[in-house]
Amino acid sequence: MSDAQAAITALFERSKQLAAQDPRVLTLLIGGERIRFVSAGPTMLDFVGPALAHLPRLPEDEPADLTVTMWDAATTGEPYPDLRLPDVEPMAAGLLDAPELLLSYYSEPRLMTVLDRNVDEALFIADTVDALPPWERPSPMRALLSWWFTGRGKLMAHAAAVATDVGAALLIGPGGSGKSSTSLVCMAAGMGWLGDDYVIIDPRTRTVFSLYGSAKLVTEHHDRSPTLMRTDGTIRHADLEDKNFGFPAVEFPDRVCLSSQVRAVILPVVTRGPECLLARSTASRALLALAPSTIFQGRVQHAEVFGLSREVLRPFEPYRLELGDGVEAVPQMLTQLIAAEGRS
Amino acid sequence: MWLIDQRTVQSEVLDGEAVIVDFTTGRYHAAAGVAATVWEAMKQGNEIDEIMIQVRSSYTDVPEDAESSVLAFIDSIVDAGLAKQADTEVAPTSSCEQQTSTAPTPWIAPVLESHNDLADLMLIDPVHDVTARGWPNVPSADS
Numbered sequence: 001m002s003d004a005q006a007a008i009t010a011l012f013e014r015s016k017q018l019a020a021q022d023p024r025v026l027t028l029l030i031g032g033e034r035i036r037f038v039s040a041g042p043t044m045l046d047f048v049g050p051a052l053a054h055l056p057r058l059p060e061d062e063p064a065d066l067t068v069t070m071w072d073a074a075t076t077g078e079p080y081p082d083l084r085l086p087d088v089e090p091m092a093a094g095l096l097d098a099p100e101l102l103l104s105y106y107s108e109p110r111l112m113t114v115l116d117r118n119v120d121e122a123l124f125i126a127d128t129v130d131a132l133p134p135w136e137r138p139s140p141m142r143a144l145l146s147w148w149f150t151g152r153g154k155l156m157a158h159a160a161a162v163a164t165d166v167g168a169a170l171l172i173g174p175g176g177s178g179k180s181s182t183s184l185v186c187m188a189a190g191m192g193w194l195g196d197d198y199v200i201i202d203p204r205t206r207t208v209f210s211l212y213g214s215a216k217l218v219t220e221h222h223d224r225s226p227t228l229m230r231t232d233g234t235i236r237h238a239d240l241e242d243k244n245f246g247f248p249a250v251e252f253p254d255r256v257c258l259s260s261q262v263r264a265v266i267l268p269v270v271t272r273g274p275e276c277l278l279a280r281s282t283a284s285r286a287l288l289a290l291a292p293s294t295i296f297q298g299r300v301q302h303a304e305v306f307g308l309s310r311e312v313l314r315p316f317e318p319y320r321l322e323l324g325d326g327v328e329a330v331p332q333m334l335t336q337l338i339a340a341e342g343r344s
Numbered sequence: 345m346w347l348i349d350q351r352t353v354q355s356e357v358l359d360g361e362a363v364i365v366d367f368t369t370g371r372y373h374a375a376a377g378v379a380a381t382v383w384e385a386m387k388q389g390n391e392i393d394e395i396m397i398q399v400r401s402s403y404t405d406v407p408e409d410a411e412s413s414v415l416a417f418i419d420s421i422v423d424a425g426l427a428k429q430a431d432t433e434v435a436p437t438s439s440c441e442q443q444t445s446t447a448p449t450p451w452i453a454p455v456l457e458s459h460n461d462l463a464d465l466m467l468i469d470p471v472h473d474v475t476a477r478g479w480p481n482v483p484s485a486d487s
Contacts, residue, residue, distance in 0.1 A: 174462070282358070283359050284361035284362070287363045292365050296370050296462050303351075
């Protein structure tokens with residue numbers, strides 16, 4: 001056993017001991033898999049809870065496919081683990097990709113995620129939740145879930161999704177393409193809402209699953225349509241546009257759709273034209289819209305994620321959604337498209 | 345002859361357009377029509393003469409000076425870090441196949457369309473790779 005493996009093995013053991021002292025257990029069905037979170041006290045579970053609160057809760061004695069043990073130094077009094085990791089600049093992360101272990105970490109604020117692929121066990125450890133990166137609350141454990149679902153043959157896609165009783169439309173594109181606005185407009189119009197930024201997709205069954213109940217909107221867009229989402233916080237970065245985030249799945253639980261069969265793939269693009277239009281796009285443009293940003297969310301397993309992205313898109317002839325004036329027409333357009341694709 | 349490290353650069357041709365993703369930089373690219381044909385031929389390890397044979401047999405109205413356009417496109421591929429010139433001759437993995445399309449496609453000078461918008465993603469949640477060899481053996485401050 002290498003020094004790294006020995007250190008991680010000891011950390012898993014110590015983390016389980018800490019969690020056993022005041023265990024708070026939450027088992028959820030996420031992406032069709034049973035994932036158990038075992039928290040040392042309530043702090044970490046309370047932190048990740050809002051983003052996952054809409055997902056089906058399972059009995060505590062239900063066998064789990066993945067177990068995530070989580071604790072923070074501030075609550076437990078346990079010193080933050082010293083794994084002699086190289087320093088990285090504040091708010092940047094380091095990544096260890098060993099054969100069976102994946103580890104990502106921040107130096108400042110101190111946060112660590114470990115996945116042992118051999119035993120489907122993970123750790124999520126913080127110094128204090130008060131200082132965690134601002135994007136961690138609306139979409140917690142993103143890298144960890146991306147790594148693990150990839151190993152299960154499912155894609156944690158950088159995509160939004162909305163649905164009717166017939167099926168779902170997958171909304172793909174880079175940041176700023178209009179995924180969030182489109183999904184929230186559709187939700188407000190009564191369509192089912194699966195997610196704004198990340199969803200799980202099983203390419204074998206073409207099923208899309210809800211993941212996070214959060215949504216993020218560039219502050220300017222949010223200010224234009226404040227009724228779409230109540231703001232719970234703002235993600236600020238010196239070099240990027242501010243984004244407001246909220247938890248529409250908590251705010252509008254009756255609009256949440258937990259899973260659906262994908263019927264259509266949509267590439268939104270903000271055109272600022274006189275109207276909103278749907279037109280055929282191409283398979284290559286869809287792959288360009290989905291694969292790169294999905295690949296670089298998890299930062300490892302690049303080839304596997306690229307392959308899963310191809311598999312997810314293969315059955316579909318994608319559409320381009322030009323977002324101009326009159327976005328209130330979009331829900332009806334997508335409802336009709338889903339119905340038409342569902343018949344074909 | 346050009347070498348493409350397919351551990352770090354992956355591509356797929358769909359509807360006559362190549363989608364190329366560079367895992368090391370986060371940049372991604374599109375190459376349509378003639379450009380996709382040239383890219384696939386490069387991947388297969390073909391020389392410029394073989395690449396031009398395929399281009400001329402697959403497209404109509406190919407100009408006399410098409411080779412200079414193709415070489416310029418290949419330069420853009422190399423400049424983007426997607427391929428490098430092989431030092432020694434390497435046997436091609438397969439020879440160029442002639443396109444069997446019934447409708448001839450007119451020549452359009454090949455262009456590499458490059459995207460760097462994931463720099464935003466890197467900014468907001470950057471990750472620095474650490475190899476297993478570099479961890480946990482961090483040099484001490486006084487070493």
